[in-house]
Amino acid sequence: xxRSAPHPAGASNIPRHVAVIMDGNGRWAKSRGLPxxxxxxxxxxxxxxxxxxxxxxxxxxxxxxxxxxxxxxxPAQEVELLLDLFLAALDQEVARLHExxxxxxxxxxxxxxxxxIVERIRAAEALTRGNTALTxxxxxxxxxxxxxxxxxxxxxxxxxxxxxxxxxxTPEMVEQRLATGALPEPDLFIRTGGExxxxxxxxxxxxxxxxxxxxxxxxDFDREQFAAALAWFAARERRFGFTGEQxxxxxxx
Numbered sequence: 001x002x003r004s005a006p007h008p009a010g011a012s013n014i015p016r017h018v019a020v021i022m023d024g025n026g027r028w029a030k031s032r033g034l035p036x037x038x039x040x041x042x043x044x045x046x047x048x049x050x051x052x053x054x055x056x057x058x059x060x061x062x063x064x065x066x067x068x069x070x071x072x073x074x075p076a077q078e079v080e081l082l083l084d085l086f087l088a089a090l091d092q093e094v095a096r097l098h099e100x101x102x103x104x105x106x107x108x109x110x111x112x113x114x115x116x117i118v119e120r121i122r123a124a125e126a127l128t129r130g131n132t133a134l135t136x137x138x139x140x141x142x143x144x145x146x147x148x149x150x151x152x153x154x155x156x157x158x159x160x161x162x163x164x165x166x167x168x169x170t171p172e173m174v175e176q177r178l179a180t181g182a183l184p185e186p187d188l189f190i191r192t193g194g195e196x197x198x199x200x201x202x203x204x205x206x207x208x209x210x211x212x213x214x215x216x217x218x219x220d221f222d223r224e225q226f227a228a229a230l231a232w233f234a235a236r237e238r239r240f241g242f243t244g245e246q247x248x249x250x251x252x253x
Contacts, residue, residue, distance in 0.1 A: 013234035015187035017061035018054060019202055019209070022047070023193030024217030037081055042219035044089060051102065053223045055134045057230060061183055062136050065201045069109070069143035083113065086140065090120040094127065101133030107179035108142030137183065144203030151177035180205055188233045190226075192218045210236050 022043060029039030047064065054062045067082060074082075097104050106121045113121075154177045159166045164173075175181060186202065186209045194215040198206060212229050214221070 014058040014230065015210075015233055016059070017063070017184050017186045018059050018188045018190065019063040019065075019186040019206070020050070020189070021065045021191040021193075021199060021201055022218040022221075023191060023195055025219060027193065028217040028219040036078060039219055040082065040085055044085060046219055046221055047089075048093065048096075049223060050221070050226060051097070051134070051136055052100075053226050055100065055102070057226075060134060061186075062134060063107075063139060063180070063183070063186065063202070064137070065139045065142070065199075067108075067140045067142070068200060069141055069146055070200065072112075072141075083117065086113075087117055087120060090117070090124055094124040097124075097136065098128050098131065101131045102128060103131040103133075103135045104128045104138070105135070106138045106140050107147075108140045109146065110141060112141055135183065137180070139179075139201065142179065142201075144198075144200045147179050147202075148174070148204055150179075151175075175204065178204060185209065187238075188212060188229065190214070190229050192216050192221045208238070210238065 025039035025043040026036045027039070028042065029036050032038070050064075051062060066086065071082070072079060094104060104124050104127075106125070110118050110121055151174050155164065155169055155173060158164045159169070180202070185205050185207070189198070189202075189206055189209045190212045191198070192214055194213070194217075196213045198211075202209075210233055212232055214225065214229070216225050
C-alpha cells in the first residue's frame with residue numbers, strides 16, 4: 001500500500017502502523033549484574049505491555065523486530081535461548097492475543113527455525129486470522145535486503161515466464177511482493193537503546209516513515225515512553241514530497 005498523498009485533512013495524529021526495533025535487553029541485564037536471559041525475559045514483558053498500549057491508543061498495525069537474519073551470528077547459547085523464548089511466547093501469549101482480537105503473523109524466512117517453531121507459528125496465524133483489533137507482525141529471521149531480493153526474484157520469474165513485461169514493473173509491484181505486502185507502510189519507527197540506525201529492518205517500507213530514536217533500553221520502554229513517542233509523532237508535519245503550503249491547503253479544504 002504505497003503512500004501517494006499527504007495525511008488526510010482532519011485525520012488522527014495516531015500512527016496507523018508502528019514498527020519497533022527492541023534494542024537493549026543485554027545491556028539492561030549487564031548494568032544490573034544479571035545474565036542476558038534476564039534482559040530478554042524482561043523485554044518480553046514489555047512486548048505484552050506495548051501490544052496492549054498500542055491497541056488502546058488506536059494503532060492498527062504493530063511490527064516488532066524480534067530476530068534478524070544477522071542474529072544467527074550471536075553466541076550459539078544465546079541464539080538457542082532466544083529461540084526457546086520465542087517458542088515459549090508462542091505457547092503462552094497467543095491465546096491472550098486471540099482473546100483480545102489481535103491478529104498474529106510472522107514475517108521472515110521461518111524455515112530455519114525448525115518444524116516445532118514453524119508449526120506453532122502456523123497454528124497461531126490460523127487461530128487469529130479473523131481478528132481485526134490489531135495486527136501484530138513479528139519479524140523473525142527477517143532482513144530488509146532479503147525481503148527486497150525475494151520480491152525481485154519473484155518478479156524476475158514472472159518476467160521470464162512472460163506473465164509480466166519487465167518494462168512495466170513498478171514500485172507498487174515490488175511492494176506487493178514484500179513480506180509486508182498486505183500492510184500499510186509504517187507511519188512511525190521506534191528504536192530503543194540509543195543506536196540511530198535501522199539495521200536492515202524494513203528498508204523499502206521506511207521510505208517516508210518518521211524515525212524516533214530513544215536512549216531508553218527496551219526493558220525500560222513502558223507505556224509512558226510509548227506515549228512520549230506518540231506525542232512526538234503527533235507534532236511532526238508529514239509531507240510525502242508535498243510543500244507545507246499544500247499540506248495546509250489540504251487541511252483547510
